[in-house]
Each structure stands twice: as structure tokens, then as C-alpha cells.
Amino acid sequence: MKRWLLPHPILTLTLALIWLLLANRLTPGHLVLGLLLGWAIPIFTRRFWPETVHIHRPLTLARFMIVLLYDILVANVTVALLILRGPRRVVPGFVVVPLKLQSELGISLLANTISLTPGTVSAWLSPDRRSLVVHGIDVRNPGALIDTIQRRYEAPLLEIFEPC
């Protein structure tokens, strides 16, 4: 009964919040309308959300977000400097990162994280989902890059979504 009435509580709250932001004012009417939408949309789109998401370590998630935010800022300054220095000074390259993550959400979050952080864009996921091909704009040491991705981004995501 509960699963049918409220299949994705986190999604419901997110949708209500998005509605409030879109309306851009906090009145009781909009709050009710937002919660109503947040309740109805997951029920009508249930078939799009086959997996239920479990967040196992909220604190790790919070720390991961802070690390990510900091890395995004650093990444941007790095890439901006590389662009200003000119195309002839960069050493681009592809690296193949073996994946330990299994869940769809985990892999897509990792791919997005990689694309937003220092000089790397996730380029291709192998059909068996075992490895992710990453393009780096300035790869002088591929081993260290793979190591950084695995330790800094994949390890916390594993802890958050797939502890076992």
C-alpha cells in the first residue's frame, strides 16, 4: 500500500522543491500544489523509475558534494589556463578506467563527476559496463589519473550506493 501511494519519497520532495523554485515564492498554496505534483508525477511515471534509490551514507554524500564543488572550481581554472596557454602545449589522451560500480545511478553519477572535474570528459562506456573511456585534455601521467578517479570519486560513490 505504501509503495503504491508513495513510490519515491525523495523524488516527491525534490519535485515539490523544484515547483517552489519555479514559482519563485513561498506561499501555502504553492506548497500544497508542489506537494500534490510531487505526489502525482512519480505515480504516473512509475515505469520510468525501475530502481529505488537507497542512500546508505548521507554524511559521505555531503562530503562528496563539497569535494566535488571544490574540484569543479579548480578544474575550471586549470582548463581555462590550459586554453589560454594555447593548443600546442597540451598533451591530450584517452585512458580506460575499470569500473567497480554496478548500479546505473552510480555509473552515471561517476561519469558526470568525471566530466565536470579536472580536464577530463567521460567519452564512452563499454557495453558490458566494466570500463569507462575517459578523454583528458592534458594527460602526462595516465596511471595517476586513473588512480585519482578511482580513489577520489569512485570510492565514495561505492560507499554511498553499493556498500557490501
Add this chain to the structure above:
Amino acid sequence: MMLESLLSLLILLGALFTFIGSLGLARMRDFYTRLHGPTKATTLGVGSLLIASLIHFSTQGSGISLHEILVTLFLFITAPVSAHLLSKAALHLRVQALVRPPLEVRDADGDSA
């Protein structure tokens, strides 16, 4: 005064990053290196402009205005997705690159796409 300086700084930084992103797009020598400018620098630049707009309209006296957060978040979520799809398409079409893509891609990309 403090507020105005902060706003000006955010606006200038945002515009500068937007410009650098497009500069990277125009200047780099192969598709994959061009991809980095727009996905990172431009996203952060526009994000910074949106934050400036948020602060500007929140301090106008007509209540706080937070819907800029929506666009910022949306851009930060969609930019990596479109970058990934673009590079996937480029690998599929075998666009000319400065370095050869790894063997895995060349072997597997007959049908998977």
C-alpha cells in the same frame, strides 16, 4: 558598495569564463580537446552569472528570488550528459583525433553505439 563590488566581480568572472570556453572551442585542434572548453568553462561562467543575477534580484527589496538556482542546477546536470553523448557520437563516426582512441572502443563500436 560591498555588494556592488561582489556583483561586478561575479559578472566579470562569469563573462570571462564564458569567453574562455568559446575561445577553447575555436582554438583547440581536435574535437575531443575542443569539448573541454564549453563543458567546463562555459558552464561555470554561466553559473556565476546566474548567481550574480540571484544576488541582484534578491537585494532589490521585492523578496528573495531563487529560481536562478533552477537554471544553474539544470545546466550543471545537463552539460556532462551532452558532452558524453557528443564524444560517443564522435567516437562512433571516427572523427579525426590527435591521439588514437583505445582499442576497446574500436573493437566494440560496430554495433553498440
Add this chain to the structure above:
Amino acid sequence: MLNIAVIVAFGLVSAALALTLWRLLRGPDKPDRILALDTLYVNAIAMLVLLGIHLNTALYFEAAILIAMMGFVGTVALCKYLLRGDIIE
């Protein structure tokens, strides 16, 4: 001071738009042009936000949201077309 900053920012974003347009026209490959289109819409959002600050109106915001959503869908559809040769399967 804010006014000067906004005007300088207008200049920088216009230059960005021009560079992006150059890449759009020049190519050389299809993914390059799609990337240029993608950058073009993000730059257009930047321009709208600046215009909003300059004219002190929140009206342009709806347009920025719409461009963000439609631009993303457009990029995804074009990539899908390159990957599969078809959009709706």
C-alpha cells in the same frame, strides 16, 4: 560600477558568441557543429541573464529556462541521430 561591469560582460559574451559562430560555420565535422550549437545556446542564456540584470527585469528568466531545456533536448536528439541514424525508434 555595476553598469560598467555589465557592459564589459556584454562585450565578452558577444565575443564568445562570435567565436562559437565561427566554429559552427567552419566545422569541420558534424559533432563539432553540434558542440558549437550547444555552446551557442548556453551563451544565449548568459546574454539573457545579463540583459535581465541590465534592464532590471526578471521577465527574461522564463526565456532562459525554456532555452536551457529545449537546447539540451535538441543536443541529445542530434547526437542520437548521429549515433543511430534515427531519432524515434
